Amino acid sequence: MxxxxxxxxxxxxxxxxxxxxxxxxxxxxxxxxxxxxxxxxxxxxxxxxxxxxxxxxxxxxxxxxxxxxxxxxxxxxxxxxxxxxxxxxxxxxxxxxxxxxxxxxxxxxxxxxxxxxxxxxxxxxxxxxxxxxxxxxxxxxxxxxxxxxxxxxxxxxxxxxxxxxxxxxxxxxxxxxxxxxxxxxxxxxxxxxxxxxxxxxxxxxxxxxxxxxxxxxxxxxxxxxxxxxKAMFMHRIGSTVVNGTDTLVISTFVGIVSVGIYSNYYLITNTLMNVTKQIFSGITASVGNLGAVEDHRKSYEVYLAINFACFWIFSFCSICLFSLFNPFMLLFTGKKSLLFALPIVFVIVLNFYTTGMRQATLTFRDAFGLFWYDRYKAVFEALVNLIASILLVQHLGVAGVFIGTLISTMTVDFWVEPLVLFRHGFHRPVSAYFLRYALYTALTFSVGFLTYFCCAYVPGTGFISFVAKCLICLLLPNAAYLLVFWNTKEFRYLKGFVKIPALHRS
Incomplete structure (x- = not known):
């Protein structure tokens, strides 16, 4: 069921x-x-x-x-x-x-x-x-x-x-x-x-x-x-400051027009994030039910499958965003004045990737009710993000705001969330998680830059050119991941996701 x-x-x-x-x-x-x-x-x-x-x-x-x-x-x-x-x-x-x-x-x-x-x-x-x-x-x-x-x-x-x-x-x-x-x-x-x-x-x-x-x-x-x-309120503080204050900082230090430009990029990243979150929200209640009736070993098996799927989804989406963001924006808005420079786009995509890679861990944390153990994490995250963004925006402009967000994610969320889940949810050492994360990220960067340079050789900026770049982004990353993971345990998890006994048992 x-x-x-x-x-x-x-x-x-x-x-x-x-x-x-x-x-x-x-x-x-x-x-x-x-x-x-x-x-x-x-x-x-x-x-x-x-x-x-x-x-x-x-x-x-x-x-x-x-x-x-x-x-x-x-x-x-x-x-x-x-x-x-x-x-x-x-x-x-x-x-x-x-x-x-x-x-x-x-x-x-x-x-x-x-x-x-x-x-x-x-x-x-x-x-x-x-x-x-x-x-x-x-x-x-x-x-x-x-x-x-x-x-x-x-x-x-x-x-x-x-x-x-x-x-x-x-x-x-x-x-x-x-x-x-x-x-x-x-x-x-x-x-x-x-x-x-x-x-x-x-x-x-x-x-x-x-x-x-x-x-x-x-x-x-x-x-x-x-x-x-009490624990979730602290988490709300962190997520609200990180997600809700970027626009305020840009509006205060850069201007309302830059907020409008960012809103177009945010619309796309937020839309993709919402689509993927629908996948994870669709299984959260099942994971909560799983945690209530099954042992830690079976829960961990399901987590490995979902975490691998999380990597594939967000790695693929990030590669597509980096290669297609500005070409799509040019078609979408029809105005070069509404485009960010490539370094700013890179930081936006990097934030999307690091946030997305947390989804499997957060799904299990929420389903297992482990809010209390990392309650102070969100407060530190909010402080680091706000201070770094305000300091950096004055020297780097819009890019500084997004770099501030990245700094808060990597110095706080990156290690605290998996540590809490593995220690209090799975009762396992967390080192395996970080090794997998390093492998996944290295693959994402390698395949991502290869894809970008292939797309850069496609001439023109019109619709046909954009479609050709889309085909490259669709085929190259997925072919590379199939080649790398075809005979691995992770890929068998992904292929057999709906057949995992822990999910089938009602």
Whole structure:
């Protein structure tokens, strides 16, 4: 059953997101053609401010999801109802806090802009972004039980279905009116629809929630959740500072136009990261169930398979990004002024790779509930990232911000996360992980630069040239990895992933 749910989750998640991505890029292309570049920067700037406000969530969702795995397996409806009741009250409170903080911040948002863009109704636009964020806290909490129950594909169908409709309506609005405010109103409306109808679906799937949501959790259960929330809050600080402050630093020290340029690159890397995260989120609940009923040896076997798949996916994506980023941007935007120089692109891709290579480890850490052991890691990560980015941006410009992010990842996350998982999850020495990481990274760099130089020999900058480079990126890295790994244990893991006994046993 775990295997079937994992495969169904991955197929639906990835398939629906691919369609959503295609329409999102089309919508962004229309956005760039119809509106001034400063609107692009403003969109990225306000989005990142709200990412920082999301710290109020405290990591509650991940902690509650972990707490649901065991009662779902045991069909303990009273406890599930009590957990969801707690989650509901918490998220409603968080929504109010985000609204209050957002309103209080409204007089100050312009202080983080090096120059104020010539865009009318800036404050109204800010409040529309804020409202879009706040309403999700009053409806989205019900999704968590669906996710914990290994049915992520249901959430994906609703979210991406309404997301596709949203993009189509936004394209029509941009073409007919060129109005950014109407564009945002469509975003708010469809976000509300997605969360509202998904909440109704959860109510129908789990009718016992209404009956038991006023139940009180036992003191040990509350203590365990509070402990995990404390740990996850620190993790939220780290991820929010690392992912949410880059745009603020660029806006403050470089300018809002550079934020707009970065937002195009971020759209692609974030889209790829989301697609791959759908794969890992689709198996997280199954891994949590696996950890609850199987021994450490079987969990470690599954981890090796997933970690190898993680390498192949992120290595291939990183190679494609480095070789195709600027050629695609030129086709996508039609403007050379919206391109970053190759060294900046290299650092962006390197950050994508190092973040991606953490996904297998983070999936198992979250599924095993090991939040407490590396709780201080996130605080150090945030401090290193912010200090390094602010210092380096003044000397290196935009590149300095991304180098600061890379420094924080490699000096903190790179060694702490696998150490915690191997020590407290698998009870094994972590040296094997670092040896594999070194091999995988060496292969990525070697094959990546070979691919880039092959693509560089393709003449022209048009569509045909881009397609030829895509074919090189598709064939060369995968052929190289097949050649290297064909007879290895790692590749047998990958080929036999859906046949691993640990995942098949229900």
């Amino acid at each position: 775990r295997s079937k749910n994992s495969i169904r989750n991955v197929i639906v998640n990835v398939g629906s997101q691919i369609l959503y991505i295609a329409l999102s890029f089309f919508c962004r292309t229309v956005f760039i053609r119809m509106l001034d570049e400063s609107y692009l920067g403003l969109n990225g700037y306000f989005s990142n401010i709200l990412t920082i406000f999301s710290l109020a969530e405290l990591g509650f969702g991940t902690a509650i999801t972990f707490s649901m795995y065991k009662p779902l397996a045991e069909k303990d409806y009273k406890k599930l109802g009590a957990l969801m009741g707690l989650y509901k009250r918490a998220y409603h409170t968080i929504g109010i806090i985000v609204a209050v903080v957002g309103i209080a911040f409204s007089p100050f948002y312009q202080f983080f802009m090096k120059s104020i863009p010539d865009i009318p109704n800036l404050t109204l636009i800010y409040f529309l972004f804020l409202f879009s964020s706040v309403i999700t806290y009053f409806l989205s909490y019900k999704q968590q039980i669906i996710i914990a129950d290994q049915k992520v594909y249901i959430c994906s169908l609703y979210q991406y279905g309404f997301g596709i409709a949203q993009n189509l309506i936004q394209v029509v609005i941009l073409i007919l009116t060129h109005n950014f405010i109407l564009y945002l109103c469509a975003q708010i409306l469809f976000s509300f629809f997605a969360n509202f109808f998904l909440a109704r679906k959860a109510g129908k799937m789990y009718p016992f929630l209404k009956k038991y949501e006023k139940q009180k959790l036992s003191k040990p259960d509350r203590a365990a959740i509070v402990k995990n929330i």
